[in-house]
Amino acid sequence: MPETPTTADFRDQVVVVTGAGRGLGRRYALDFAAAGAFVVVHARRADAAREVVAEIGHRGGHAVPVVADARDGAAIVAGALAEGGRIDALVVNAGAVRDRSFGRMTADEWHEVVDVHLGGAYAVTAAAWPHLCTQRYGRIVLTTSGAGMHGNFGQANYAAAKAGIIALAKTLAIEGARFGIGVNAVAPMAHTGMTDGVFDDDLRAGLPAESVSPFVLALAHPACTRGGAVLETGGGWAAELRWERAAGVRFDTGTLTPAAVLADLERLGDFTTGSTHPATTADCLDVALGR
Structure with a gap:
């Protein structure tokens, strides 16, 4: 058993966070940088990525932007390797919602959400996988949701994608173990721009992004030996689902x-x-x- 660290140090680690231009991804990027990581800040919009990179720089951290569609995993990984030279941890956070009851949902609304969440998770992980296998080390944190476990009205597309991510994480954990690659999934509950329209005041106050980020950093740390876990977390609470x-x-x-x-x-x-x-x-x- 590796010794439990007293601090979550990410010095000399290159961490890629997708969807880091705002919300949870932004919080993860800031916290990884504060812990010493060189952070690759991915966002779909250049201004969003650069703002987070500038904020990290003002706080004394080190980060670079990578601008690409979340489904263009090859571009994200190529940019990360060009800027950082390696990838130690990958946090797949990018997402989008197009909520509508199933009977009214269009094919475009279905495909866009499934493609961004599940397709994007596949694309960036597949692009990084050969590199992680060659270096025989890596940590991957995929993002799922309670909707992927239980379903949710008006979110058939989102729930289906998030359920697929659970299966993806569990399969990659099995295949990656012999290469030293740890893969887990997090189901965060947090107030972000994506949830603002559906959260009431109590949820907004009680579920800040800051209370989720420490769990994501723990799953991405070299000392984390878990694999295939689904960690549900929010408000400073967390538990593994099975x-x-x-x-x-x-x-x-x-x-x-x-x-x-x-x-x-x-x-x-x-x-x-x-x-x-x-x-x-x-x-x-x-x-x-x-x-």
Whole structure:
């Protein structure tokens, strides 16, 4: 076990933060720089990226802007390597919402949100992956949401993308472990421009971006040994989320019919006794076979 650090020091670390022009991404960039990192500040708008870089510079930190669409992972990573020479940590934060009930949602609204969140996470991570594998070290923090776990009215596009990011993080954690790459996901709850229209005064006051950032920095730190975790956090509180499986019902295959399933449908969702916490696809196969 590595020794637990007394400070979260990021000196000599190059950290890329996507969507860092405002909101949570801006907060992450400022805090990484304050901890000593050389921060690559990605934003879609040049003025937003440069403002954050200037703010970091005024505080004595070091940062450079990279301007690109969140889905252009190759451009983001190329800019980061050109300016920083390496990438030690990647925080994928860029996102957008186009909220509308599913029956009224257009194909463009669906594709744009899924492409920015899930497609953007894929694109920038795929571009950085060969570099991280070659150097045999890296930390990746992807951004999901409670909507990806539970769904949310008017956010079918956003929720679907965020659920995909959970699966992406868990798969990359498995594949990256042998290369020293730690991959986790964070589900932040914070008052930002994206949530301002749906948060009431209590939520705005109780969920500042500053209370999420320390958890993201911890997941991106060299001392973090977790992989495949989904960390829900807001207001200074955090907890890891995991899957739970009900005890289930084993039917007699000789008499198994749709009617038999309907008769016991409620019991399939009974979590009161005998529930388990599957963690791998092998766990799924084992329980199906009664092993």
